[in-house]
Amino acid sequence: MSDHRAGRPHGSGRPPRAAGGPGYSRDARSGRAPRGGRPPSDPARQAAYEAIAAVHRDDAYANLVLADILRDMGLSGRDAAFATELTYGTLRALGTLDLIVGSAAGRDVARIDPPARDALRLGAYQLLYTRVPDHAAVNQTVDLVRSVVPGAAGFANAVMRTISETPLDKWLERLAPAYDADPVGNLSVLHNHPQWIVRAFAEALGGDLEETARLLIEDNQAPIVHLCARPGRADAVELADEVDGVPGAFSPYAVYLNGGSPRELAAIAEGRAHVQDEGSQLVAAALLAAPIEGRDTRWLDLCAGPGGKAGLLGSIAALRNAEVTAVEVQEHRARLVEHATEGMPVTVLPMDGRSVGRDPDLPEESFDRVLVDAPCTGLGSLRRRPESRWRRQPSDLPALTKLQRELLVAALRAVRPGGLVAYVTCSPHMVETQVTVTEGSRRSGVEVDFVDARPLLPPGMPGLGPGPTVQLWPHRHGTDAMFLAMLRRTA
Numbered sequence: 001m002s003d004h005r006a007g008r009p010h011g012s013g014r015p016p017r018a019a020g021g022p023g024y025s026r027d028a029r030s031g032r033a034p035r036g037g038r039p040p041s042d043p044a045r046q047a048a049y050e051a052i053a054a055v056h057r058d059d060a061y062a063n064l065v066l067a068d069i070l071r072d073m074g075l076s077g078r079d080a081a082f083a084t085e086l087t088y089g090t091l092r093a094l095g096t097l098d099l100i101v102g103s104a105a106g107r108d109v110a111r112i113d114p115p116a117r118d119a120l121r122l123g124a125y126q127l128l129y130t131r132v133p134d135h136a137a138v139n140q141t142v143d144l145v146r147s148v149v150p151g152a153a154g155f156a157n158a159v160m161r162t163i164s165e166t167p168l169d170k171w172l173e174r175l176a177p178a179y180d181a182d183p184v185g186n187l188s189v190l191h192n193h194p195q196w197i198v199r200a201f202a203e204a205l206g207g208d209l210e211e212t213a214r215l216l217i218e219d220n221q222a223p224i225v226h227l228c229a230r231p232g233r234a235d236a237v238e239l240a241d242e243v244d245g246v247p248g249a250f251s252p253y254a255v256y257l258n259g260g261s262p263r264e265l266a267a268i269a270e271g272r273a274h275v276q277d278e279g280s281q282l283v284a285a286a287l288l289a290a291p292i293e294g295r296d297t298r299w300l301d302l303c304a305g306p307g308g309k310a311g312l313l314g315s316i317a318a319l320r321n322a323e324v325t326a327v328e329v330q331e332h333r334a335r336l337v338e339h340a341t342e343g344m345p346v347t348v349l350p351m352d353g354r355s356v357g358r359d360p361d362l363p364e365e366s367f368d369r370v371l372v373d374a375p376c377t378g379l380g381s382l383r384r385r386p387e388s389r390w391r392r393q394p395s396d397l398p399a400l401t402k403l404q405r406e407l408l409v410a411a412l413r414a415v416r417p418g419g420l421v422a423y424v425t426c427s428p429h430m431v432e433t434q435v436t437v438t439e440g441s442r443r444s445g446v447e448v449d450f451v452d453a454r455p456l457l458p459p460g461m462p463g464l465g466p467g468p469t470v471q472l473w474p475h476r477h478g479t480d481a482m483f484l485a486m487l488r489r490t491a
């Protein structure tokens with residue numbers, strides 16, 4: 001079974017299936033059959049409830065746990081789509097839903113029994129953010145609560161009825177601080193992002209709160225799936241025809257899918273393409289677009305798992321007679337890189353990227369181009385991970401930025417004089433981007449120059465800012481918020 005839990009590589013963490021019964025015959029808290037007599041809500045809602053409960057109870061990743069639940073319950077088509085919308089929508093809107101549920105319950109949500117709390121969040125989402133009729137949202141939620149916390153059915157009924165008496169805009173008016181008095185607090189409630197993230201985005205956008213609001217709105221949309229047509233194996237225009245998609249706006253390798261599951265595509269099964277955000281394609285290709293003097297055959301990907309960028313670098317390496325060394329510290333992710341780069345001139349090293357100079361496979365001053373796609377908060381890809389905005393905390397930053405600096409220092413040691421390092425994050429947080437690059441290069445003791453990254457992206461790309469670094473944005477470019485700094489080692 002696949003791994004659903006954040007930071008825990010093995011085991012699903014979900015309660016075991018009750019023998020012989022359908023998916024909704026379980027108690028979501030204990031794994032036992034429901035204590036109430038009536039069958040709980042319909043399968044799509046039950047699947048959504050179980051996914052939401054697993055995310056909060058077990059630190060599960062919503063996309064992984066939901067896929068397993070849908071498969072276990074045999075849900076597909078409209079039921080699966082509804083369950084997905086309910087799960088992702090509820091998890092995304094969690095902070096605002098909690099304010100509303102708490103207000104309607106007359107107590108902080110922290111004081112509501114967790115299974116009932118998750119059911120009420122799901123119910124409130126249906127009432128306020130979907131076209132589900134009120135009576136259906138109320139009845140189904142009460143049934144669901146009765147099945148997991150039988151004594152709380154009356155309470156759930158009262159809370160749901162109170163929520164249903166007021167439309168969303170009035171709830172927001174009542175609960176959000178006034179924009180003039182507290183713009184960050186207001187945007188946080190209106191657009192379902194924690195305040196510290198709103199603040200970080202606003203800072204990266206130069207304090208422009210109107211643009212920040214546009215970003216927050218975009219972050220709440222489900223992103224379309226992007227494919228990367230692997231150079232030498234596929235052509236983006238032909239691939240777009242084949243999969244009934246559209247060639248990307250910027251990356252020469254990108255294809256936008258019009259829906260459907262990428263897993264079923266022959267191009268993916270045959271290794272001609274992989275799923276990859278267009279922004280990720282652009283920053284990886286930028287590393288290879290920068291001119292370099294002398295040898296240009298030894299490339300290093302220092303943080304390679306699960307292998308999206310290594311797959312693109314490896315395809316281009318095959319065309320340019322270069323070789324890629326791909327480093328990944330987590331064994332199971334290193335195996336994913338091996339799979340993603342099959343048949344390419346890529347050597348995967350399951351080791352710590354900070355061992356440059358201490359391991360014979362990673363000698364100093366030996367690579368021509370180095371990519372550091374650093375582990376980060378992932379604040380630039382919140383569209384894809386609905387739960388992550390509420391799970392991430394500012395206290396995650398110190399450990400991550402320390403690791404980012406150390407990996408950047410390792411990259412600067414690994415690159416030869418005249419060679420290039422691309423420092424990349426899928427976060428626009430200034431502490432992970434500008435501060436890490438400035439501090440990391442200063443502490444490395446290696447002499448470097450910033451290379452203007454803007455000309456390394458396709459001509460005509462709008463909104464790239466004043467340089468030399470580049471910050472991509474969902475609301476400007478339709479990509480994840482990828483950051484790119486290009487550094488050339490001078491001595």
Ligand SMILES: C[S@@+](CC[C@H](N)C(=O)[O-])C[C@H]1O[C@@H](n2cnc3c(N)ncnc32)[C@H](O)[C@@H]1O
Binds near residue numbers: 304327329330351354
């Ligand atoms: C942002 S992800 C890289 C994504 C990847 N480049 C891609 O395009 O698929 C960062 C990766 O760095 C790995 N990592 C974390 N610490 C590391 C270290 N000290 N050395 C090497 N890899 C590390 C993480 O396990 C994670 O797989």
